[in-house]
Amino acid sequence: MASNFDPSVYGAAIAQAIGVEPTMPLDAGEADRSQRDALEVLSAEVVLELEERTPIIDQGAFECCLAGVWLLHGFLDEAHAICQDVPSASGSYWHGVMHRREGDHWNADYWFRRAGDHPAGARIASAAVEHPETVEAALGGRWDPHRFNELVKQAKSAGGPLEAACLAVQRAEWRALFDHDWRRAIGG
Numbered sequence: 001m002a003s004n005f006d007p008s009v010y011g012a013a014i015a016q017a018i019g020v021e022p023t024m025p026l027d028a029g030e031a032d033r034s035q036r037d038a039l040e041v042l043s044a045e046v047v048l049e050l051e052e053r054t055p056i057i058d059q060g061a062f063e064c065c066l067a068g069v070w071l072l073h074g075f076l077d078e079a080h081a082i083c084q085d086v087p088s089a090s091g092s093y094w095h096g097v098m099h100r101r102e103g104d105h106w107n108a109d110y111w112f113r114r115a116g117d118h119p120a121g122a123r124i125a126s127a128a129v130e131h132p133e134t135v136e137a138a139l140g141g142r143w144d145p146h147r148f149n150e151l152v153k154q155a156k157s158a159g160g161p162l163e164a165a166c167l168a169v170q171r172a173e174w175r176a177l178f179d180h181d182w183r184r185a186i187g188g
Contacts, residue, residue, distance in 0.1 A: 005175045013047045017069050028102045031074035057187035064090040064181040089115045112145040120176040127172030
């Protein structure tokens with residue numbers, strides 16, 4: 001999964017925002033304040049002006065991408081403010097990821113239930129297979145955000161290989177969700 005992710009396919013403005021791709025901790029972590037100004041100017045209009053691309057077809061999916069970028073850089077409140085207003089499976093899923101990161105695992109499960117069986121789940125499951133000693137054994141070959149939520153809760157206290165595996169799967173989850181929503185946003 002890692003080798004297939006190329007931020008440049010999303011255009012220069014988005015690539016600049018996600019190209020650094022910091023390692024998101026399993027918890028809230030610290031927001032990368034150096035990215036705030038760049039993130040605040042991201043909007044459909046700015047991306048279109050910079051890229052002269054196809055117009056945004058699905059504004060909700062684009063909003064999910066923005067929430068994901070804020071989340072990537074540790075701005076949980078900003079991500080929350082965006083994704084809570086997107087009435088879609090992706091909006092609910094991003095909402096669940098945000099609550100999982102802040103440690104509100106019960107609330108994360110609520111939002112994962114609202115998201116249902118997300119179309120990006122198969123891509124996330126394929127990344128989990130790369131960690132059979134931990135994540136794949138717990139998930140059983142099928143993506144289940146509820147079981148992963150529980151696994152993340154364990155990994156936060158256990159550390160070690162479980163934490164490393166969960167971090168890798170969380171990164172793959174972010175990439176799969178972002179890519180799914182980007183493609184929906186531009187109608188691709």
